[in-house]
Amino acid sequence: MANWNKVGVVCGVFLTNFLVIGPFKSMGVYFLVFQLDLGASAQEASMALSIMFGTYFAVGPLVTVMCSFFGYKSTCLIGMTLAALGVCLSSAAPSIGFIYVTVGLCLGSGACMAVTPMYALVGQLFTDKRPFVNNIVTLGSAVSSVPLNLLAQIWIDSYGWRGSLLLMGGVVLNALPAILFTMNAASRCNAKQKAGRRKVFDTSLLKSCPFLLYCVANGFYIANMVLVATYLIRYAQSLGIDNLAAAGLSSIMAAVEIVLRPVSGYMSSLKTICSFRVNRSYILGGAALLQSMFLFTLPFVTDYLGVAIVVVACSACVGAAGALPITVLSDLFGPEKLPTSLGIRTFSMAAPPLVGIAVDATEMFSLPFFFSAGFSLIAGVCFVIVDLCVKPPEDKEQVVVEAETKPQDSHETKT
Template sequence: MAKAKRARSTAPPDGGWGWMIVVGCFLVTICTRAVTRCISIFFVEFQTYFTQDYAQTAWIHSIVDCMTMLCAPLGSVVSNHLSCQVGIMLGGLLASTGLILGSFATSLKHLYLTLGVVTGLGFALCYSPAIAMVGKYFSRRKALAYGIAMSGSGIGTFVLAPVVQLLIEQFSWRGALLILGGFVLNLCVCGALMRPITLKEDHTTPEQNHVCRTQTRDFKRVSPCTTLTNKWVQTCLCCSLQQEYSFLLMSDFVVLAVSVLFMAYGCSPLFVYLVPYALSVGVSHQQAAFLMSILGVIDIIGNITFGWLTDRRCLKNYRYVCYLFAVGLDGLCYLCLPMLQSLPLLVPFSCTFGYFDGAYVTLIPVVTAEIVGTTSLSSALGVVYFLHAVPYLVSPPIAGWLVDATGSYTAAFLLCGFSMIFSSVLLGFARLVKKMRKTQLRFLAKESDPKLQLWTNGSVAYSVARGLDQKDEGSVAMAVPGYNPT
């Protein structure tokens, strides 16, 4: 399949076709994250039809979520080496195929493979490339654009949940899965909207990759079976991957990756155990479901409003701090949750947790872009979402084990809260150490030579005056034999 023609631009346009990219990413989050959440509505139907317990049935949702995050780097590789359009269209076809084949399932293992693995892999090919495209089209309004795009998860869940329940009642779970398979094909339409763009900092990378591919093709024509050709191909492939994932050696990104593991562990169990906890403290079924609705709606508000706020001039340079603030406050909400044992107290908790959950989800791609830049954003987001996979898979079972062992939800909630607070503190401590090192280098530079200047990245460079002095010394040394400037 031929690559799409790339639009040329020296800087992110911050508008124009960029808003269509936001719309496309908004629809992608509906078709991936919202549909994944709505799979839980099928649980009772699967349990009744296949006569299995909750633990075995719950693996369907866990496999879909885990595959979506686990294979996110694969989505980045496909979009980088083919195009974002091809990757999302291919993912839409795979996801739709998985849902359609799942409607013919005769056992839970069949659903694990089709609805879990195939559909999850299709979602992975769509999710991170679509999010990365928003970062390429926006700079000044990046947080707002991400807020609108990421709100598709909450809005989609709010709209699709009753629709899916109605489809199950009218057409059974098989018919509902079949219709969802057709709905997910809209990912192909979303992929068509993702028009590639080449920014100023991207101009060198495609040319280098093109030269590498051309040289490899020429070598294959000359001697397709020689050892020299194989070594050359391996060398070019290693160079390409090294350029694509060079950010993995950045200390800032390593710290972000470790913090994401702890953050992902903490954020997942609440969506599983909020309703059971509310029921355990005497809240009715309808009121417990209402708490989840509040959480979803406020999450949407947090996506959009926090993105708009952090795009303001007063906060634009402090998006990193805002991200830490949002993650840390969600951790504090967790620590307070065991003391909230009535509906009037749980409602403010749902509002606060939901708002800051939407806030930091919006800022994850923004913070990642600040660390690695827009050129490597797609690959970096693939790695970041890949790191969500294992915590998403293991944190709900660990929390359930703690509930069974202690007889209460306190230990599970405290562990999640401290995990999110540690994630925030780790990033804050790393940023503080970096600033202290910069200050120390600046001070040492001034002490050693007042003519030395320190650039913003912390590296020491000679000033223009220093360079002129060296030239003068060199000319004097040439004119006067034996001259020593020391």
């Protein structure tokens, strides 16, 4: 029965990602309407999505505190309500500044509150296959992105962007039964649903150069992803591609992730493949470097087929990396460092509006992909460097054990 309850937790977290993070990732469809109907520049329109992604990472330490005081279930329900309320209120936005609050702050922070406790439950219940399970549960957002990107554009064409946002808010509200189901299944597994009191922001980590470098790499990697999510559809529209076909590019990205994430999760869960040791840092770094190469070629493609091919190639790299940024962080520094890392990498939210200034000045929507390629290149190199500088915690423990046992063995030999 316990195993079935664990399956229930996985299904519940998957559905929560499907209904909360899916709409979160689909906000790029509204980039053009924010420009046309609210009179926003590229910088101002991208700022809304930038605040949303930045807030999602910034409130990680706050969610830890909320879990300590209110428990996992209450934190998830508060987050789901805040996210749905933010999306629904956006339908009444009189200006782009209103969108900054509703989509940027409310949806960003609400999504983090809704899913972060879920990941904590998965971490408690699964150890050996944690990378594989993490990829399965995060797959929910990719599965929902396939229809939601297209549906959002269809809703915009049929009901206007305000009606579309109301419908998207209803999608988020449907996460309520998924959250309740997950918490009920977790309680039957005796999972601890209240975080222990611990240091929210570990300032001692700021003295660790490898840790800071890893956080910088994470930040650049996230900045690259945010730029693609923000400008891909708008770039396709600037080429004269139909709005629905342009929205379909995001669905293509999600579909490729759906195929590759389970494979990536399974492969990264193995210790060796064909007698070769699996190094998750190298997989992550290699995927980022390949993605950089494909992103660099995207601005030179001007037809839909060519753009779709490059998008598939980039999505394959994203799918190969999967949830490895978080998994590698735990491997190298320990899972207790996660809240601090999420807080540090929030500098990535500055990338879209800064790039938006360049787009406004040049009116070139291909420009963000050169920046994205550079960010991905920096991230890939840094991931590899950090792995060369840091010995994982379990290896360190093994060295200590060997150091302690060797003198004792030599003493016994002499005796």
